[in-house]
Amino acid sequence: MSAITIENDLVHYEVLGRGRPVILIHGWLGSWRYWVPAMQQLSMKYRTYALDLWGFGDSGKDPRRYNFDSQVMLLDQFMEKLGITKAALIGHDLGAAVSIGYAAKHPDRVPRLLAVSPPLFRMAPRSIPLTNNPAPLPSPASAPTPERLATGSIPAIAGSVVDDLQAEIEAEAETMPFRSEEMKARIRAALERRQAEKAAAVPEANAPKTPDAATSAPKSPREAAIPPVDDQPTGPMVAVTLPPAGTPADVPAVPKPGPASDGQVQQANPLREHLQITDPTVLLERHVAAGADQEKLKAEVVKADRVSIAVSVDSFANVDTLRDLRSLPMPIVTLYGTNDTFLPEPDAAMLAMLKEGRTTFHSLGIEGARHFPMLENIADFTRLLLDFLEVSDVTKLEIKKIWERRVR
Amino acid sequence: MAKILIAEDERDIRDLIEFTLKYAGHEVVKCSNGAEAVEMAPQAKPHLILMDVRMPRMTGYEACRALKNIEEVKNIPIVFLSAKGQQSEMDTGLDAGAYDYILKPFAPDQLTKRISEILVKFGIDDK
Numbered sequence: 319m320s321a322i323t324i325e326n327d328l329v330h331y332e333v334l335g336r337g338r339p340v341i342l343i344h345g346w347l348g349s350w351r352y353w354v355p356a357m358q359q360l361s362m363k364y365r366t367y368a369l370d371l372w373g374f375g376d377s378g379k380d381p382r383r384y385n386f387d388s389q390v391m392l393l394d395q396f397m398e399k400l401g402i403t404k405a406a407l408i409g410h411d412l413g414a415a416v417s418i419g420y421a422a423k424h425p426d427r428v429p430r431l432l433a434v435s436p437p438l439f440r441m442a443p444r445s446i447p448l449t450n451n452p453a454p455l456p457s458p459a460s461a462p463t464p465e466r467l468a469t470g471s472i473p474a475i476a477g478s479v480v481d482d483l484q485a486e487i488e489a490e491a492e493t494m495p496f497r498s499e500e501m502k503a504r505i506r507a508a509l510e511r512r513q514a515e516k517a518a519a520v521p522e523a524n525a526p527k528t529p530d531a532a533t534s535a536p537k538s539p540r541e542a543a544i545p546p547v548d549d550q551p552t553g554p555m556v557a558v559t560l561p562p563a564g565t566p567a568d569v570p571a572v573p574k575p576g577p578a579s580d581g582q583v584q585q586a587n588p589l590r591e592h593l594q595i596t597d598p599t600v601l602l603e604r605h606v607a608a609g610a611d612q613e614k615l616k617a618e619v620v621k622a623d624r625v626s627i628a629v630s631v632d633s634f635a636n637v638d639t640l641r642d643l644r645s646l647p648m649p650i651v652t653l654y655g656t657n658d659t660f661l662p663e664p665d666a667a668m669l670a671m672l673k674e675g676r677t678t679f680h681s682l683g684i685e686g687a688r689h690f691p692m693l694e695n696i697a698d699f700t701r702l703l704l705d706f707l708e709v710s711d712v713t714k715l716e717i718k719k720i721w722e723r724r725v726r
Numbered sequence: 727m728a729k730i731l732i733a734e735d736e737r738d739i740r741d742l743i744e745f746t747l748k749y750a751g752h753e754v755v756k757c758s759n760g761a762e763a764v765e766m767a768p769q770a771k772p773h774l775i776l777m778d779v780r781m782p783r784m785t786g787y788e789a790c791r792a793l794k795n796i797e798e799v800k801n802i803p804i805v806f807l808s809a810k811g812q813q814s815e816m817d818t819g820l821d822a823g824a825y826d827y828i829l830k831p832f833a834p835d836q837l838t839k840r841i842s843e844i845l846v847k848f849g850i851d852d853k
Contacts, residue, residue, distance in 0.1 A: 334741060334742065336738060351749070354749050355835075358834040361741070361742055361745075362738065
């Protein structure tokens, strides 16, 4: 086990191999460990680093560092501490967003970037123009913290825009091209429920609360820091409540990302529905087909502080990964599992928008893979990874079904 | 999980084996030649020794013969790592007291599977 200290807290990482540096960054459901097969394959040509983000795996669990900007800062400080001046970045869901966020700030330090299942939504409450000159990120001071979550100050802030946006959201529910009928119906139902709850709020607040089986058990300090579902910070659409956990078929995917255009009102944070409400181990079972490795993954998922997941998801409200991705100059590939029901492949319109006027962007899908292609289809994934790190023109990359040995 | 001694002079391969076995849950001790393996084994008391054939100071074969003459470690299974093209040397290794061979290059998951099978055969808990 290797570790360094950053801001007086432990950052766990593993390193393998020699050669040009490659940094692998995990997502919401896991830790460095699910990069192990990729690290093994890359290690003969590259020096591969895989680190645990704040709140995940064996890295520090100080809630003050859980917001998105702190995770980007962690990557910056990690590279600084280890003397890595440039590195190809490989990130998965949250890790992909962190990689994109870092590359937007330091494009000269990222020669190429592979984003596996990146969350490509435009989630800030107001639109940010899609330009090649991204606006500075909002101050980290405005990002949600567990304290703000616990004290309810986030819902208060979010509540101030709820009424403003409600009409827009209702309109969106009707017009957003990527929303399924089921999702629209659920949004309408949630809005109606919100109205009913508002009307009943005062009498309910005065009524004595009866503990039920779910809430009567004493909570650990860590559990107590996680706001209950009903108290989750609410953006415009957060009133959408998922039904109790059931079979995977019962749970809809995060809405398929659709095209965005300048001036469009951005959607609310759809990740909340999944990551803040549903137990991460349940989510893992729903979205991975990693066979025997599932148990190893689960062991890592339970190490993550749920507050970290909640805060990073919430701070996504201030992040425009899509805009950053579009503005990056280096070769970039986005990769999806074609059967991913958690963060599905963007639709053709969004891909066209990302490709427009660029010769350094490519998007690929690994056939049959779900949310963890690096574990579900190790051979295809690592072949692609090796090719991605070598080719001069990433638009020519393809998923090779049969290993083509190069003859020199 | 088992304690495994790796004797391999090539650093990259040694690191990869260490990484792979640790990820599989094993405890790993390592050295870079046969002489060090002979010195370390009685103290480390590993459940299995994974040894390269061609190493400086003392080859894998010489180390294997030496280990089989040390009472407290003579029953520890020794597995050789041998490059393709050296198959003809297998008999020499087995004559020296090795239990098995693994050919290089190997896929990491094949290595862990093979190690696991050997540990089970020797009644060492691989859970």
